[in-house]
Amino acid sequence: MGTKLVPVAALLAAVVLAAGPALAEPPAAEGPLGGDRLAGRGLIVPKGVKAPPKTKATSFVIADAETGQVLAAKNPHGRYLPASTLKTLTALALIPKLDRNLKVKPSRTAVNQEGSAVGLSTKPIYKVDDLFKALMLTSGNDAAMALAEANGGLSTTLADMNSEAKRLQANDTVAKTPSGLDKPGQSSSAYDLALIARAGLANPEFRRYVSLKTSRFPAPKGYYEIGNHNKLLWRYKGMVGVKNGWTSKALGSFVGAATRDGHTIIVTIMRHDGYFWEEVEHLLDWGFAMRGKSTPVGTLVDPLPAQPVTKQVQAPAVPAAPAAAPAQGAGSEPGTSRAIGALAIGAGVLGGAGWLFYGMRRRRTARESSRTAGRR
Structure with missing residues (x-):
C-alpha cells in the first residue's frame, strides 16, 4: 500500500482556513449600496x-x-x-x-x-x-x-x-x-x-x-x-x-x-x-x-469595523525609496498580502510533506531491494 497524503491535505486546508478572517469580505450587497x-x-x-x-x-x-x-x-x-x-x-x-x-x-x-x-x-x-x-x-x-x-x-x-x-x-x-x-x-x-x-x-x-x-x-x-x-x-x-x-x-x-x-x-x-x-x-x-x-x-451605509492604527513615531527627512512590493492601489483588497502569506505557508507545508513522502518511499524501496538481493 502507498503512503497516504490525506493528513498533508488536511494540514494545508487548516493553514488556508486559518487565514480566513484576513480574506473575508463583507457579503455582496443586493442592488446598489444605500438602497x-x-x-x-x-x-x-x-x-x-x-x-x-x-x-x-x-x-x-x-x-x-x-x-x-x-x-x-x-x-x-x-x-x-x-x-x-x-x-x-x-x-x-x-x-x-x-x-x-x-x-x-x-x-x-x-x-x-x-x-x-x-x-x-x-x-x-x-x-x-x-x-x-x-x-x-x-x-x-x-x-x-x-x-x-x-x-x-x-x-x-x-x-x-x-x-x-x-x-x-x-x-x-x-x-x-x-x-x-x-x-x-x-x-x-x-x-x-x-x-x-x-x-x-x-x-x-x-x-x-x-x-x-x-x-x-x-x-x-x-x-x-x-x-x-x-x-x-x-x-x-x-x-x-x-x-x-x-x-x-x-x-x-x-x-x-x-x-x-x-x-x-x-x-x-x-x-x-x-x-x-x-x-x-x-x-x-x-x-x-x-x-x-x-x-x-x-x-449612507455605516463603515465596516476599523482596524487598530499605530501612529508613526517620526517622519522621514527625505521620502523613502519605493518598496519592492507592489502598492495596494486600484481594485486591490486589504487582505491580499495576508492571503499571499497564508498561501506561501501552505505551499511550504505541502512541499515539506512531499519531501517527507519521497524520503519514506526511498527508504522502503531500499529495504525491499536489500531483501530481494538476499534471496538471490
Missing part, C-alpha cells in the same frame, strides 16, 4: 415632495449626517474624477496615523507638484499639523505629497487611502494620487464623497481642519496667512466646511456640510461646469427644509 432607488441616473426625489433646486452638476447627493438618510440625489453612484475633493480621503486616512507635531522636510518632488500649492520649501520647518491645514484650506498638492512622504511614501499612502475607502464602503472610489490630480483609473462618486464627509465630520481633527477660515503658515523667514478656498464658510449660515475641487477634466466638485438647530446636512456635487456656490446654498436650504418631513430615497 435600490440609488441605482437611478436621473433625479431621485421622495414621492409627493417638491424637487430640489436645479443644479448644473451631473451628480449630487443631499443627506442627513446624523441619520445617514439620503434625502435626494442625482446619479449618486456615477463614477467621476474627484479632483481635490479626494483630499478628504487623504486626510481621513492619514490623520489617525501621523503625529501632528512631527517635523517634516518636504522633498523636491513634493515642492514641485503641479497645480494648487501652499508654497512649500525643502526646509524642515513644517509640522504635520501645518501640512493638514495646507491640504484642506489652500488645497495644496505639495502638502498632499509631503504628507504622503511623512507616511512612508506614495505607495503606502495610496494603499492606506484605498483601504480606508473599502472600510467606509466607498466602493466607487479608487485613489491614484493623494492630491486628487487627474490620473487614469482614479474615481469617486457623489455617494462616496458623502460617506467620506460623514466619517470625517465624526473625527474632531478632520472637523477642525475643514472649519478653519484662515491660519498662519510657516515660511523660511517667519509666517504668512493662508485662507480656506471654501467660499461658503464666509457666506452660509452654519457652514462647517468641507472641500471643493476643480480640474479641467473633472470640472467642479464640492463636498459641504452645514449645521442648524443641532442638525447637519451634507451636500456633494460632481462635474459642475460653472459657478456652483449659490446652487449648493439652495441645495443645503432644501435639505434643512425636508429633513424629517419626507421619506428618504436611500441611506
Whole structure:
C-alpha cells in the first residue's frame, strides 16, 4: 500500500482556513449600496415632495449626517474624477496615523507638484499639523505629497487611502494620487464623497481642519496667512466646511456640510461646469427644509469595523525609496498580502510533506531491494 497524503491535505486546508478572517469580505450587497432607488441616473426625489433646486452638476447627493438618510440625489453612484475633493480621503486616512507635531522636510518632488500649492520649501520647518491645514484650506498638492512622504511614501499612502475607502464602503472610489490630480483609473462618486464627509465630520481633527477660515503658515523667514478656498464658510449660515475641487477634466466638485438647530446636512456635487456656490446654498436650504418631513430615497451605509492604527513615531527627512512590493492601489483588497502569506505557508507545508513522502518511499524501496538481493 502507498503512503497516504490525506493528513498533508488536511494540514494545508487548516493553514488556508486559518487565514480566513484576513480574506473575508463583507457579503455582496443586493442592488446598489444605500438602497435600490440609488441605482437611478436621473433625479431621485421622495414621492409627493417638491424637487430640489436645479443644479448644473451631473451628480449630487443631499443627506442627513446624523441619520445617514439620503434625502435626494442625482446619479449618486456615477463614477467621476474627484479632483481635490479626494483630499478628504487623504486626510481621513492619514490623520489617525501621523503625529501632528512631527517635523517634516518636504522633498523636491513634493515642492514641485503641479497645480494648487501652499508654497512649500525643502526646509524642515513644517509640522504635520501645518501640512493638514495646507491640504484642506489652500488645497495644496505639495502638502498632499509631503504628507504622503511623512507616511512612508506614495505607495503606502495610496494603499492606506484605498483601504480606508473599502472600510467606509466607498466602493466607487479608487485613489491614484493623494492630491486628487487627474490620473487614469482614479474615481469617486457623489455617494462616496458623502460617506467620506460623514466619517470625517465624526473625527474632531478632520472637523477642525475643514472649519478653519484662515491660519498662519510657516515660511523660511517667519509666517504668512493662508485662507480656506471654501467660499461658503464666509457666506452660509452654519457652514462647517468641507472641500471643493476643480480640474479641467473633472470640472467642479464640492463636498459641504452645514449645521442648524443641532442638525447637519451634507451636500456633494460632481462635474459642475460653472459657478456652483449659490446652487449648493439652495441645495443645503432644501435639505434643512425636508429633513424629517419626507421619506428618504436611500441611506449612507455605516463603515465596516476599523482596524487598530499605530501612529508613526517620526517622519522621514527625505521620502523613502519605493518598496519592492507592489502598492495596494486600484481594485486591490486589504487582505491580499495576508492571503499571499497564508498561501506561501501552505505551499511550504505541502512541499515539506512531499519531501517527507519521497524520503519514506526511498527508504522502503531500499529495504525491499536489500531483501530481494538476499534471496538471490
